[in-house]
Structure formats: C-alpha cells, structure tokens
Amino acid sequence: MLDGVPQYLASGLVVGGIYALIGLGFVVVFSVTRIVNFAQGEFVMLGALLTVTLQARRLGAPAAFVLAVAAVAAVGAVLERLAVRPLRGAPGLTVLILTIGAAIAIRGAGLVVWGTDPFAVAAFSDGPPLRVGGAVVARQGLWVLGVAGAVFAGLWWFFTRTYAGAAVRACAINPRAARLMGIRVDRVFLLAFALSGALGATAGAVVAPITYATYDMGLMLGLKGFVAAVLGGLVSPPGAIAGGFLLGVVEALAAGLVSSAYKDAVAFVVLIALCLAQATGRLPWRVPATE
Amino acid sequence: MHAAGRRAAVLLAVLVVVAALPAVVSSRYVLSTLVFTALHALAALGLSLVMGFAGQVSLGQAAFFAIGAYVSGVLTASHGWNGWAALAVAAGAGAATAAAVGGPIFRLSGPLLAMATLGFGIIVYYVLVNWTGVTGGPSGLGGIPPLAVGSVRLDSDAAMVRLAWGALLLALWLAGNVVDSRVGRALRAVAASEPAAEAAGIDAARMKLGVFAAAGGLTALAGGLYAHYVTFINPSPFGFAYSVELVVMVVLGGVTRLWGAVLGAAAVVALVEVLRAALPALTASHGAAEYEIVVFGAILMAFVIFLPGGLGAARSRA
Numbered sequence: 001m002l003d004g005v006p007q008y009l010a011s012g013l014v015v016g017g018i019y020a021l022i023g024l025g026f027v028v029v030f031s032v033t034r035i036v037n038f039a040q041g042e043f044v045m046l047g048a049l050l051t052v053t054l055q056a057r058r059l060g061a062p063a064a065f066v067l068a069v070a071a072v073a074a075v076g077a078v079l080e081r082l083a084v085r086p087l088r089g090a091p092g093l094t095v096l097i098l099t100i101g102a103a104i105a106i107r108g109a110g111l112v113v114w115g116t117d118p119f120a121v122a123a124f125s126d127g128p129p130l131r132v133g134g135a136v137v138a139r140q141g142l143w144v145l146g147v148a149g150a151v152f153a154g155l156w157w158f159f160t161r162t163y164a165g166a167a168v169r170a171c172a173i174n175p176r177a178a179r180l181m182g183i184r185v186d187r188v189f190l191l192a193f194a195l196s197g198a199l200g201a202t203a204g205a206v207v208a209p210i211t212y213a214t215y216d217m218g219l220m221l222g223l224k225g226f227v228a229a230v231l232g233g234l235v236s237p238p239g240a241i242a243g244g245f246l247l248g249v250v251e252a253l254a255a256g257l258v259s260s261a262y263k264d265a266v267a268f269v270v271l272i273a274l275c276l277a278q279a280t281g282r283l284p285w286r287v288p289a290t291e
Numbered sequence: 292m293h294a295a296g297r298r299a300a301v302l303l304a305v306l307v308v309v310a311a312l313p314a315v316v317s318s319r320y321v322l323s324t325l326v327f328t329a330l331h332a333l334a335a336l337g338l339s340l341v342m343g344f345a346g347q348v349s350l351g352q353a354a355f356f357a358i359g360a361y362v363s364g365v366l367t368a369s370h371g372w373n374g375w376a377a378l379a380v381a382a383g384a385g386a387a388t389a390a391a392v393g394g395p396i397f398r399l400s401g402p403l404l405a406m407a408t409l410g411f412g413i414i415v416y417y418v419l420v421n422w423t424g425v426t427g428g429p430s431g432l433g434g435i436p437p438l439a440v441g442s443v444r445l446d447s448d449a450a451m452v453r454l455a456w457g458a459l460l461l462a463l464w465l466a467g468n469v470v471d472s473r474v475g476r477a478l479r480a481v482a483a484s485e486p487a488a489e490a491a492g493i494d495a496a497r498m499k500l501g502v503f504a505a506a507g508g509l510t511a512l513a514g515g516l517y518a519h520y521v522t523f524i525n526p527s528p529f530g531f532a533y534s535v536e537l538v539v540m541v542v543l544g545g546v547t548r549l550w551g552a553v554l555g556a557a558a559v560v561a562l563v564e565v566l567r568a569a570l571p572a573l574t575a576s577h578g579a580a581e582y583e584i585v586v587f588g589a590i591l592m593a594f595v596i597f598l599p600g601g602l603g604a605a606r607s608r609a
Contacts, residue, residue, distance in 0.1 A: 036402030086596055092401045093346055097542060098595045100350070100405075104535055105588025112585055219531060223413070226406050261421045268410030275399050275407065 006134035008256040009249060014141040014210070016248020017148035021203035022225025023232065023240035024155065025196035031172040031235040032192040038099040039079065040200055041222015042106035046072045047201025048213035049110060052119045061124055069201040075106070076197025080190050103218070110215035121208040140209045147206050151199065152241055159237070168192065172235065200225075220264060224251075227267040230274060298467045302460045309456040313449030322448035324560060326520060329455035332556035333513035335540040336462055336549065337506030342538075343546040344470075344478040345499040347397075348405050351412025352537045355385045355507045357419060357529035359514025361426055364435045364524050369425075374438040378515045385511020390504040397500050412534050419526035431525030438519045451520050458516060459553070462509055466549050478502065510537075532584060536563075539587045542594050545601025554602050562586070 022044055029037045047068050054064035079102055087095055123140040130137050159165040170178040171188045179185050203221070204213070211217065228247050232239020247267060255263040313322060338352045359381040366377035396407040419426050426432060437446035438454070445454055469475050480488040481495045489495050518524050540559045544551025563583050594601065 036406070038402075038405075083592055083596065090595075090599075091346075093342065093348060093546075094595050094599060096348055096402055096405060097538070098592055100348070100535070100538065101588045101591025101595065103588065104584050105592060108585035108588050220413075223406065223410060230403065230406075262414075262417060265410075265414045265417060268407070268414055271403075271407055271410055272395055275395055275403070 003134075004256050005253070007136065008252040010132060010135035010137050010141070012249035012252030013245060014137070014144050014248070015252065016228075016245035017144045018203050018207045018221070018244070019224050019228040019247050020241040020244025021148055021151060021199050021206075022221055023228030023244045024151075024237055025199035025203075026226055026229040027232070027235060027237055027240045028168075028199065029192050029196045030229070032168060032175075033084070033189055035084065035095055035099065036226070037102075037193070037196060038096070038222065039103040039106055040196060040225060041218035041220070042103045042110070043072050043076060043197045043200025043218070044204035044207070044221045044225075045110055045213075045215060045218035046075060046106065047204030048121070048208035048217065049114050049119065049204075049215070050201070051205040051208060052121055052213050053114075055122065061122070065205050068205055069198050072201035072204075073194040073198040076193040076195070076200075077190050079197075080193035084193070085186070085189070103222070107215060107218060110218075114215050116215065118212040118214040119208075121213055123209040124206075138210070140206070144206045144210070147202060151202060152237075155237060164191065224267045227271050227274075230271065295468065295471055299464065302464050306457065306460050309460075310453050313452050319448055322452050324564070326448065326451045326455045328553075328557050328560045329452070329459045330513045330517050330520070331537070331540060331560060332553040333455070333459045333462055333516075334510040335537050335544070335552040335556050336459070336466060337509035337513075338537050339541045339544070339546055339549065339552045339555075340466065340502050340509075341506045342541050343548075344475075344482050345397075345502045346482050347401070347499065347503075348538060349408040349503070349506070350405050350531070350534050350538070351408035351410070351415070352506070352510055353529045353531070353533035354412040354415035355389060355510035356514035356517070356533065357415055357526070358388055358507075359385050359511030360518035360524050360529070361419065361432070361514075362511070363515035364432050364518040365425060367519070368432060368435045374436060374519055378438070378512070378519070381515035382508045382512040385514070386504045386508030388511075389507025390500060393500045393503040393507075397496060397503060409531070409534075412531060416526055416530055419529065427525070429526060431523055433523040435518050435522045435524065437522065438516075445519075451516075455516055455520075458512065462512075463549055463553070470549065474498075474501075535587060536583065539591055542591055543602055548601070551601050558602060 022040060025040045025043065026036065029035055029040070050068035050071055051064050054067055055061060057064075059067070083098055083102060084095070087098055123138070124143045125139050127139050129139065130142070157165075159169055167178065167183045168188050168191065170181065170183055171185055175185050178188070203225075204217075207221070224247060225244070228244035229240045231243030231246060232241070234240075247270060250270065251263060251266040254266045309325075312325070316322060334352065334356050337355070338349060341347055341349050341352075362384045363374070363377040363381035366372040366380060367374050372380075392411055396404055396411070399407060420429055422428070437444050439445060445451060470478070477488065477493045478498055480491065480493055481498050485495045488498075514529075536559060540555035541552060542555070543558050544553065544555025548554075566583055566586065
C-alpha cells in the first residue's frame with residue numbers, strides 16, 4: 001500500500017501547482033480589495049475552454065495560451081469595472097452575493113458557448129510519461145510545474161521590482177495611505193482583478209490536458225484554490241503557493257491511501273480544521289477575512 | 292400587537308384562498324407548480340433568516356433539503372415508519388446537522404463561512420451518491436409512501452397544495468412572531484452591529500447558530516415534504532445548483548422580508564418554467580444541464596447592484 005506513496009506525492013505536487021496558481025488569484029484580489037472573488041474558479045474554466053477553442057482555430061499552442069490568458073485578464077478587469085466598482089463601500093454580504101452572481105453568470109456563459117460535453121485537450125508536448133524516482137509523471141505534469149514556477153518567479157519580480165507591483169503592495173497594506181501617496185487605487189483594483197483573471201486562466205490552460213475541460217470545472221477548482229489561499233493566510237502569495245502544494249499532496253495521499261470516492265471532501269475538511277484551529281487560537285497566523 | 296394581528300389576518304386569508312384553490316383549479320400542472328412553490332419558499336424562508344438576520348450567506352442550503360428528503364424517505368420506504376414521525380425526525384435531523392456543522396463554521400463569517408457551507412453542501416452530495424446501501428446512490432430511492440391522515444392518503448395534488456401551503460404559512464406565522472419577540476430584537480441588533488449587540492449582552496454567536504439551526508430545520512422539513520410528494524428521490528436535484536437557486540430566491544424577494552422568500556420562490560419557479568421551455572434551443576448541447584444558471588447569475592448581479600431590497604422593495608418604492 002505504501003508503495004504508491006512516491007506516485008501520490010508526484011501527482012499531489014502537480015495538482016498542488018494548479019491549486020497554488022488559483023490560490024494566488026484569490027490572494028491578489030483579497031489583499032488589495034478585501035473581497036473574496038467567488039468567480040476565481042470560473043476564470044480557470046474560461047482559461048481552459050478558451051484554449052481549447054483557440055487551438056481548434058489552428059492557432060499554435062503557445063499563441064492560444066497567451067491569447068486565452070489575456071482574454072480572461074480582460075474579463076477580470078471588466079468584472080471589476082462594471083460590477084465591483086459600483087458597489088465600493090457596500091456591505092460585505094452584498095459584495096459576496098455579487099461575486100457569487102458573477103461566478104454563476106460566467107458559468108452560464110460557458111454552458112451556452114461550449115455546451116455540457118467535456119473537451120479533451122492536447123498536452124503541450126507529446127511523448128511518453130517520465131519516470132522520476134518511484135513515480136511516473138506525465139509530461140503535462142512537468143509543464144504544470146514549469147509554468148507555475150515561471151509564474152511565481154514573474155509575480156515575485158513584479159511585486160518586488162516594479163513600480164506597479166509596489167503600488168499594489170502599498171494598497172494591500174493601507175489603501176488610504178496609498179491614495180495619499182498619489183497611487184491611483186482604482187487602477188490598482190482593476191489591475192488586481194485582471195491579474196487574478198490571468199492567474200486563473202493560466203491554471204485552466206495548463207490543467208485542461210490532464211482533467212478535460214468542461215463548463216462546470218470552475219466550482220471545485222475554485223473551492224480548492226480558496227482553501228490553498230486560506231491555508232496560507234489569504235494575504236500572502238508565498239503562503240498560497242505553499243498552501244496549494246500542501247493541499248494537493250494531502251488530497252492525493254488521502255485519495256490513494258484512504259478512499260478516492262471522497263477525494264474532493266479533503267479540501268473541505270482541511271478548511272473546517274483550519275477554522276477550528278483558528279477559533280481555538282492554535283493557528284500561528286490569522287485569516288483576515290474572519291476579523 | 293397590531294402588526295402581529297394584521298399578519299395573522301393576512302396569513303389566514305392566504306390560507307383560505309389556497310385551501311379553496313384546488314376546488315376551482317383542476318390543472319395538475321398548475322397545482323404541482325403551486326406545491327413546488329410552497330416547498331421552495333419554505334426552504335428559502337430558512338435561508339432568508341440566515342441572510343437577513345445572521346447577515347451570512349449559506350451556499351450549502353440544498354444539503355439540508357436533501358437531508359430532510361432522504362431521512363424521511365429512507366425511514367418510511369426502507370424502515371416502514373409512519374410518515375409524520377419520519378417528517379418530524381427529518382426536520383429535527385436538519386436542525387441538528389445545522390447546529391453541529393454551524394458550531395465550527397459559524398465562528399467564521401462572510402466569505403469563509405460561505406465557502407465552508409459550499410464545501411459542506413458538496414460533501415453531503417458526495418455522501419448521497421456514494422452511500423449506495425442506504426441512499427440508493429445515483430439511481431435513487433423509490434417507493435416513498437405519500438403522507439396519510441388515518442386511512443386517507445394525501446397523494447393528490449390538491450391535498451399536497453393544502454399541506455405544503457399550510458406548512459409554509461404556519462412557518463411564516465411562527466417566524467413572524469419570533470422576529471417580533473425579544474429574540475427577534477436581539478437578532479436585528481446582531482445584524483445591525485455585532486460588537487454593539489455583544490456590548491448589550493447578546494451572545495451573537497449563539498444567536499446566529501440558532502438561526503442557522505432553525506433554517507436547517509425548515510429547509511429539511513421542506514425536503515421531507517418534497518420526498519413524500521414526488522415519492523422518488525435521487526441526488527441530482529440537491530446539488531450546488533439548488534443551493535444557488537435558494538440564494539436567488541432570497542435575493543429576488545429581498546433578504547429582510549419574511550414574505551420575500553415566498554415572492555422570490557414564486558418568481559424563480561415561474562422563471563425556471565419559462566427557461567426550461569426556451570433555453571435548450573439556445574444552448575449548444577441538450578444534456579441534462581442546469582440551464583437556469585445562465586440567467587440566475589445575471590439576476591443576482593443586477594439585483595445587488597440596482598435593487599438591493601429585492602422585488603418587495605421595488606413595489607413599495609413605486
């Protein structure tokens with residue numbers, strides 16, 4: 001039974017890379033706007049299905065990938081501009097229902113455009129799976145980890161080495177002070193939503209060859225990305241990355257060693273455990289959404 | 292006192308109208324739509340208490356509907372229980388589950404709580420699908436007997452219209468009384484400002500948990516009635532889509548009005564009937580999909596941006 005552990009670890013890390021990307025999308029939006037964007041998972045769905053459609057138009061895989069990510073970033077920006085901005089300062093429940101509505105609207109749009117059938121997606125590169133240690137890893141799994149790694153590096157560079165990235169961090173720390181320093185907070189909000197759209201779409205495009213792409217894939221992936229983000233404290237990009245990999249590995253181990261029927265329940269159990277740990281003061285960090 | 296008397300009068304009037312309706316209307320379609328409207332409204336009433344008074348949104352409310360339906364269905368179909376006893380146990384199971392789940396997750400608020408309830412709903416759904424020995428799994432559970440009074444089986448649409456609406460109006464009356472009571476004032480204080488309410492000696496966490504448990508019980512009761520009405524249940528109507536549908540009902544009707552749940556349920560039932568007819572033609576494939584969601588999302592967004600008080604507020608503004 002334990003023979004499978006290296007394999008579970010490898011699969012868990014690959015899936016964890018996806019959760020980390022989605023979790024980062026939650027973190028970027030939440031740390032700036034204090035909004036948990038329920039539509040984050042739907043960005044993943046859009047990224048996956050747009051990649052499918054663009055590839056069907058005989059676009060090369062790289063071009064389809066870039067276009068899909070850019071398009072979903074635009075969707076994120078439009079969502080911020082047309083729906084979130086008019087509700088600035090509204091009660092939390094209102095904004096929450098708004099993003100739930102946005103998630104369902106995007107899902108519905110996906111249903112209308114792509115129908116209910118799952119799409120098989122070609123892997124980024126052909127070839128047999130690779131053996132790593134005691135585990136077999138599909139080539140797409142390496143693409144997931146590679147793309148995730150590149151995105152993490154790119155984000156780190158953006159947040160620490162560019163003016164726009166510093167502006168985002170300033171807004172996350174204190175929007176009012178940021179505004180007084182001449183940062184255009186509205187633009188940072190817009191940027192945060194666009195960035196989360198791009199992160200979700202990236203996750204969707206790289207995961208699609210592994211899982212198939214369907215209009216309803218966003219719900220589960222969104223929930224797990226959220227748990228990854230909460231594991232990391234919801235405002236910390238490195239935390240979300242660690243949380244994503246941790247959740248992926250725990251889930252793969254639970255599915256392999258316990259039961260695969262309840263694999264999707266693992267994320268929820270982790271979430272409840274986190275909540276309990278926080279409520280009893282055993283968690284070394286705070287999740288700001290509960291304040 | 293005056294408001295309470297007026298409410299009782301309105302409810303009685305509605306009860307008389309509904310009780311008389313099956314004598315006038317004989318269309319099975321109209322009657323069954325009326326039954327479903329009442330059951331959805333009963334379920335949505337619970338959620339509207341959670342949203343209006345605890346200020347929290349549950350995305351897993353369908354799970355309580357499912358618990359009610361399956362507890363009552365399994366007890367009567369597989370264990371030969373009396374329908375009313377099973378229904379009571381079902382409602383109790385809904386309330387108890389809500390209290391048990393709410394204990395840990397109501398320490399959260401806002402988005403975390405919503406996500407936790409979403410996860411809870413998904414888990415219950417998985418259990419329904421996978422626990423085939425008890426629930427029948429995806430192929431469902433059949434042979435659930437209709438409720439009966441003595442030897443009279445309440446299996447006609449006319450009888451179910453009276454029963455479902457009777458239960459709904461009773462629940463509205465009870466909820467109205469609670470809202471006007473000391474407990475209701477405490478709840479409104481918590482909804483307005485939790486720290487202020489706590490400073491006044493109100494245990495906000497306990498209040499919210501109580502509302503959640505009551506909502507779980509009401510929604511489970513609706514689920515139990517549903518099971519005895521349709522006599523066959525499978526997991527598919529109890530998924531995330533139904534949880535969303537309930538949220539849409541509450542938002543459409545207006546979160547702070549008890550009647551909003553009824554108004555919202557009626558609006559959603561009507562909308563779904565129209566969409567079922569119109570939408571498959573517009574979508575790319577004809578699988579059994581949740582076509583309603585195509586417009587539900589847009590409705591939610593439009594209402595929170597343009598009409599946060601719901602349909603009731605629109606009327607009183609006009």
